[in-house]
């Protein structure tokens with residue numbers, strides 16, 4: 001396995017996630033596009049990025065911003081043409097970077113020709129591409145499973161008198177992976193993109209593809225009682241993933257990441273241990289639910305810091321022990337900005353952004369940087385619902401009032417903190433009109449703090465958040481212990497500090513971060529008793545304060561201070 005791992009270049013890589021609609025508009029349409037991304041490749045190369053994860057640019061009615069695909073092998077005209085895509089892929093290759101595409105095959109759009117055929121009649125050859133069930137005798141849905149975007153997971157089709165399954169929006173029909181023809185279609189479409197030279201895939205909610213064929217009622221004995229236990233990491237999922245590896249990922253030597261919704265450590269070890277021949281790595285979301293009271297995303301509470309540290313530690317230790325590999329992230333297009341959620345986006349914005357970055361980039365796994373994170377973009381302030389675009393947020397705004405007894409103001413306050421649109425505002429390139437994102441009217445508002453927070457100003461400042469990211473990305477390539485070191489948590493329930501070590505035979509990395517707005521003192525465990533000796537061989541690799549702190553047993557940390565040292 002060690003030999004196999006050595007060849008896996010992506011273990012030292014950093015991935016940059018591009019939400020194309022908000023990255024860079026080259027045409028003045030108000031929406032980002034492929035050419036806009038091509039214009040910015042030099043920026044990403046200079047940042048040190050190895051892999052660009054491009055979110056869906058396929059033909060789609062855009063009810064869920066591209067996660068509702070109507071044609072898997074054509075480019076949505078709003079994003080450009082296939083020639084634009086080919087040009088992008090070529091320019092990425094020329095810069096020595098890699099392109100990773102988003103593959104969304106738990107479901108397709110109901111606009112897809114397969115679904116349009118399937119709904120014609122029960123006898124149509126495409127009927128079995130989707131999941132259809134008869135109503136209960138009283139005409140209601142086949143079971144009580146809930147859509148992740150709110151409401152029943154079943155949609156009634158008047159014409160044929162059956163329900164079809166939609167775990168997300170009602171226009172995202174779940175594909176029937178039990179049908180070998182569907183699996184063949186998926187291999188075919190992935191082969192199409194592999195043949196175009198893409199280096200890998202990010203597989204959307206891929207652990208939901210195998211459903212319990214009994215489709216049982218969820219009796220609520222296991223929270224959240226919405227049916228997910230019957231389709232999450234389901235009965236045949238590993239078989240299906242292994243087939244994709246055999247047909248596409250393996251032969252094309254691809255880097256792949258599976259997005260694993262509500263998953264377990266045991267399954268993620270199986271998905272990402274190279275001996276299993278499934279994925280290169282997995283995303284899990286447990287650490288991003290530490291502010292969900294009783295698992296409820298649409299209720300508010302301050303985040304549980306101890307739980308956050310425990311979850312990181314459990315996944316670091318568990319994945320190491322089982323030979324799995326983590327995709328490391330604090331931000332993505334579905335999450336509010338981590339800076340506003342876990343730290344301070346006001347007075348200590350710069351310190352906070354660097355602290356979160358240092359904490360994450362010292363861990364084992366492959367780090368993902370979500371556009372705007374590298375300049376410390378915070379959640380924007382939403383004045384009212386008319387400013388929001390996300391389908392989930394709009395559905396939930398209604399549900400919170402109609403079914404959960406919230407006033408409009410309470411519902412808006414929840415949406416402000418939880419909405420996926422928090423991370424979807426346009427990338428802030430400079431302090432010009434619309435932050436340099438578009439010459440037109442942006443599809444979603446630009447955060448008003450852009451004159452202060454933008455790429456251009458941070459490129460010019462050696463101490464900027466952007467340059468801090470650049471340094472961390474480079475360190476992963478030069479300091480071996482960051483890739484291979486054993487993880488050990490160092491703080492024992494410290495109320496403000498997260499501290500850990502990464503240990504190999506020749507190096508020890510120490511990362512200490514203050515997650516609070518107060519001064520903190522942290523004492524390293526006994527094993528580090530001798531590190532403060534003058535002249536001992538340690539080096540400060542990353543810091544977010546103006547001081548150069550000594551590595552000694554007792555470490556003082558100013559608000560949101562964070563340090564990374566290596567001892568050799």
Ligand SMILES: O=P(O)(O)OC[C@H]1O[C@H](O[C@H]2O[C@H](CO)[C@@H](O)[C@H](O)[C@H]2O)[C@H](O)[C@@H](O)[C@@H]1O
Pocket residue numbers: 064067068104148168204205259260261262263285333334
């Ligand atoms: O919160 P989890 O149950 O662990 O699920 C993880 C995320 O899954 C969904 O995200 C992805 O699929 C959606 C449908 O294709 C798409 O809308 C989204 O953009 C994808 O990333 C879910 O929407 C997210 O909220 C969860 O975080």
